Amino acid sequence: MAISTKDVRHIAGLANLEFGEAEIERFTRQLSAILDYVAQLERLKTDAIEPTSHVNAAAHALRDDALRPPATHEQALANAPETDRGYFKVPKVIG
Amino acid sequence: MTYETIIGLEVHCQLLTASKIFCGCRTRFGDPPNTNVCPICLGMPGSLPVLNRTAVDYAIRAALTLDCDIRPRSIFARKNYFYPDLPKGYQISMYDQPLAVGGHLDIEAGGARRRIGITRIHMEEDAGDLRSPEEAHAYYSALRNLLVDIGVTDGNMEEGSLRCDANVSLRPKGQAAFGTKAELKNLNSFRFVQKALEYEIRRQTQLLDAGQRVAQETRLYDSEEDKTYTMRSKEEAHDYRYFPEPDLLPLLVEKEWIEEVRKSLPAKLLSQRREEYITAYGLLAQVATTLTSSQPMADYFEATATAAGDHKAAANWISGEVLARMKEGGFDIVVLKSKLPPERLGGLIARVKDGTVSGSTGKEVLETILRTGQDPDEVIRSSGLAQVSDEGALEEAIEKVVAASPGQLAQYKAGKTTLLGYFVGQVLKATGGKANPALVNRLLKERLDR
Ligand SMILES: [Zn+2]
Secondary structure (H helix, E strand, O other): OOOOHHHHHHHHHHOOOOOOHHHHHHHHHHHHHHHHHHHHHHHOOOOOOOOOOOOOOOOOOEEOOOOOOOOOHHHHHOOOOOEEOOEEOOOOOEO | OOEEEEEEEEEEEOOOOOEOOOOOOEOOOOOOOOOOOOOOOOOOOOOOOOEEHHHHHHHHHHHHHOOOEEOOEEOEEEEEOOOOOOOOOEEEEEOOOOOEEEEEEEEEEOOEEEEEEEEEEOOOEEOOEEOOHHHHHHHHHHHHHHHHHOOOOOOOOOOOOEEEEEEEEEEEOOOOOOOOOEEEEEEOOHHHHHHHHHHHHHHHHHHHHOOOOOOOOEEEEEOOOOEEEEOOEOOOOOOOOOEEOOOOOOEEOOHHHHHHHHHOOOOOOHHHHHHHHHHHHOOOHHHHHHHOOOHHHHHHHHHHHHHHOOHHHHHHHHHHHHHHHHHHHOOOHHHHHHHOOHHHHHHHHHHHHOOOOOHHHHHHHHHHHHHHOOOHHHHHHHOOOOOEOOHHHHHHHHHHHHHHOHHHHHHHHOOOHHHHHHHHHHHHHHOOOOEOHHHHHHHHHHHHOO
């Protein structure tokens, strides 16, 4: 197993997700399988290869400092689970 | 026990771009919530951020001015956390490959000069070590003035254009290892930075003296109670899981770009001009600060001084009378320049210097110029404000005064020479305050001692 149930609980907590025991077990198995699969790459010799952060060839992609019409207020809030006086309403984060 | 304090500041500065850093939404302050938003800044699936070139220009400006090394290749990173003002659930930031590293800023605090190291700049700001709350205050305000000077921010703290987090730790004097640091958030004014740090140092000193440990935590400053308290955030909030931002390519900054930005910087920084005014023209530090509140103000001063042929006099006039008129009339330097071009003010100062008008009459002339837009010489001529320096006319007035004061004349002759002041006063009164006082003094003395 590449990761433990403790790791999965930790990650779920960071993502604000709650799971039951059975789900935690299942995700631990599934995530471990994915990581084990990717771990095959470790068998390759990569000493002479530069670390890669992006697969695209580096090239400028910049925009001018120009305004573009925003979304409408209604569009912006259309998918919000909860709103309050034009704001998104979210669970309390800071106590 | 005696402790040494180590302070680090992380200064956040809103750049003066019209649109946001990764999308075309407006950056204006004060609009209703969620009106300047689009799929990109809301983090909608399928949207892609594109970097604002001007934001990079400004960051390069700041980096050049603070003597940082600009890295030819920098990488945006995703910082993952939940916060009420962060709809995406992550912030695009820079992490291990920032835009610029290793600069410094010179400050004055407690009468001493100190060079404060700057660790790095990304699209925000981050600073090195400081040894006292007073230094932290001086650093923060010096940095703000500099960033406003080079035009990358409006520095408006009420609108949150500049914010600052600080961390502070104590260590027993002589100990090499740093103590545990506490992070302070919510410091939005220069005064709060200093006060919050002072409070935190007292708190940590008491803890350490009592043999307790300082907890590594984030604390919020409450300015009303002048206290810091623990910010309870969700457990493990500090696990940000940074990773290279897959939606943005690495940022490449070539030499040509840096040189282009260098050309857009002011020829001389305000801090340099201030220094020059003190050392070269002998201005008081406070006056020099006033005259270097902005580049246009410093330009105005120098043009006035050239026209007047006297830096000190020009400095005194601008920092005194002219500034008072500006406050009264509620106009800024741009309006001042159109109402009172520096050549005109310089001309007036020259007339006061050569004795054509007295200092107090000069102030009246200034009023008239501001009201009518006339030339100083024109005002002086048309309103008959010129000092009477005609010896014949003054002698005539003196004779009249002496003739009208036989008692005082006799007392003066008998040795009560302090009565000279009385006679001067009478002559000035007789000439409607326009007589050249120095000349009246000399002529009167000659007449009375005859
Ligand atoms: Zn947007």
